Amino acid sequence: MTLPPTLLLAGIERTLNALLARDPAAPSRLARLSGNRLLLRLERPELSLAIHFHPAGLDLLRPEAPTEDAFDAVVELDAETLGELLGGKSIERLMFQGKLSVRGSVQLLEATRDLLLDLDPDWEGELARWLGDVPAHGLAEGLRRATRWGRRAHGEMRSDIAEYVFEEAKLIPGKHQFENLRDHLTELEMTTDRLEARLARLRRQLEREAEL
Amino acid sequence: MSRKMQSALTFLQQFGSLFAMSPHTTPGDQRTTHFGYQEVPVDEKASRVADVFHSVAARYDVMNDLMSFGIHRLWKRLTIERSGVRPGHSVLDIAGGTGDLTLKFSRMVGPRGRVVLADINESMLRVGRDKLLDNGVGGNVEYVQANAESLPFPDNTFDCITIAFGLRNVTDKASALRSMTRALKPGGRVLVLEFSKPVNPLLSKAYDEYSFRLLPRIGQMVAGDADSYRYLAESIRMHPDQKTLQEMMEATGLERVEYTNLTGGIVALHRGIKL
Numbered sequence: 001m002t003l004p005p006t007l008l009l010a011g012i013e014r015t016l017n018a019l020l021a022r023d024p025a026a027p028s029r030l031a032r033l034s035g036n037r038l039l040l041r042l043e044r045p046e047l048s049l050a051i052h053f054h055p056a057g058l059d060l061l062r063p064e065a066p067t068e069d070a071f072d073a074v075v076e077l078d079a080e081t082l083g084e085l086l087g088g089k090s091i092e093r094l095m096f097q098g099k100l101s102v103r104g105s106v107q108l109l110e111a112t113r114d115l116l117l118d119l120d121p122d123w124e125g126e127l128a129r130w131l132g133d134v135p136a137h138g139l140a141e142g143l144r145r146a147t148r149w150g151r152r153a154h155g156e157m158r159s160d161i162a163e164y165v166f167e168e169a170k171l172i173p174g175k176h177q178f179e180n181l182r183d184h185l186t187e188l189e190m191t192t193d194r195l196e197a198r199l200a201r202l203r204r205q206l207e208r209e210a211e212l
Numbered sequence: 213m214s215r216k217m218q219s220a221l222t223f224l225q226q227f228g229s230l231f232a233m234s235p236h237t238t239p240g241d242q243r244t245t246h247f248g249y250q251e252v253p254v255d256e257k258a259s260r261v262a263d264v265f266h267s268v269a270a271r272y273d274v275m276n277d278l279m280s281f282g283i284h285r286l287w288k289r290l291t292i293e294r295s296g297v298r299p300g301h302s303v304l305d306i307a308g309g310t311g312d313l314t315l316k317f318s319r320m321v322g323p324r325g326r327v328v329l330a331d332i333n334e335s336m337l338r339v340g341r342d343k344l345l346d347n348g349v350g351g352n353v354e355y356v357q358a359n360a361e362s363l364p365f366p367d368n369t370f371d372c373i374t375i376a377f378g379l380r381n382v383t384d385k386a387s388a389l390r391s392m393t394r395a396l397k398p399g400g401r402v403l404v405l406e407f408s409k410p411v412n413p414l415l416s417k418a419y420d421e422y423s424f425r426l427l428p429r430i431g432q433m434v435a436g437d438a439d440s441y442r443y444l445a446e447s448i449r450m451h452p453d454q455k456t457l458q459e460m461m462e463a464t465g466l467e468r469v470e471y472t473n474l475t476g477g478i479v480a481l482h483r484g485i486k487l
Binding site for chain 2: 003006007009010035037052054055056059061062063064065067070
């Protein structure tokens with residue numbers, strides 16, 4: 001089973017390079033990164049992934065027994081942390097929490113993440129190459145309107161459902177109601193503790209008086 | 213038939229002939245070599261090889277994709293991953309053809325390293341050079357027209373030497389392997405990517421059906437030439453199997469020789485280290 005991971009990696013590399021080729025801002029970012037090498041060591045699943053940057057994109061390779069001095073930065077993390085990193089979580093915070101280890105240039109890791117997260121391919125330009133300017137613009141406008149409508153409809157639906165469940169039907173408590181209840185219960189718990197302590201002190205006092 | 217169509221058919225016939233050639237020498241008064249399952253004089257074969265390569269160079273990549281369903285790119289990718297090439301290394305890509313391996317190696321060795329793309333055929337080298345230049349590769353790549361049997365490099369020159377789908381077409385394979393070992397630095401690696409013998413009987417059967425029945429029919433339908441495509445299958449069968457090639461590499465002085473079967477052994481990647 002040697003080729004499936006290679007096929008997967010080749011597919012990811014091809015997709016990323018295709019996206020980078022369609023992003024007008026990518027060439028200047030890649031020019032800054034060109035020639036740099038980043039080694040990503042995943043703990044679970046165990047995987048070493050080398051990223052080589054060049055002016056036209058990046059190469060992804062699974063090097064056999066890689067030596068760290070051949071790389072500008074070596075990053076060690078697990079799959080969950082990789083997800084958080086690509087989700088935009090602060091690199092410093094992840095390092096501080098001990099989830100992420102970076103040896104070498106931290107800036108290279110930041111620049112790599114920014115390159116991937118800030119990808120903004122020019123879809124309309126690519127469509128125009130195939131369909132022509134006017135149809136491509138019409139199609140792109142239609143897609144943009146559909147996307148806006150979808151986002152708005154999604155937000156409104158969430159809001160309506162929440163209002164019905166929490167306010168009208170009162171099926172479950174809302175977040176604020178839940179927190180309010182929790183605060184009351186905490187206060188009741190503390191008051192009960194105090195009362196228990198007072199009763200214990202009173203009992204001890206009565207026992208001492210009875211002995212006298 | 214239009215001139216364009218005639219040209220395409222001629223190309224396909226010649227491409228089939230290219231793969232049919234799996235030359236090797238046999239002892240005797242007259243040196244002969246394989247042409248599929250046939251024996252032909254070495255001199256005659258050499259001129260045919262040259263003509264065919266000159267003819268197919270421009271569309272070599274397309275035909276490779278077509279005949280291997282694109283899987284040759286994954287085989288080459290794995291070769292690169294196993295090469296252990298690092299920044300500053302010197303790499304020799306023999307029979308480098310249109311530069312698939314050289315392109316990646318040039319990025320891996322960086323500006324302090326060097327990659328030599330060597331091929332015996334001038335047309336292939338020219339196509340490879342143009343392709344690499346179009347991909348922005350320049351400074352650290354050199355182009356050398358060289359015969360793998362007598363590499364024009366000093367001893368102990370390269371950190372890594374690769375030959376992908378080229379050894380089969382070399383007349384004297386043992387001589388080529390000796391030449392590579394000589395040019396390799398101590399600690400360096402030789403990687404040989406080549407067609408081999410499928411290990412699974414079912415796959416072998418399917419592969420035989422594809423090679424000996426389907427390919428010639430495609431050749432007959434598309435190019436009106438079934439024989440060339442039959443030769444392709446024959447030439448692959450004439451190439452040493454995994455174990456034999458491993459022993460040949462060990463005989464040249466390479467150590468820790470190992471091989472990895474790819475796609476069930478249809479192709480094998482051999483690697484040896486010079487200690």
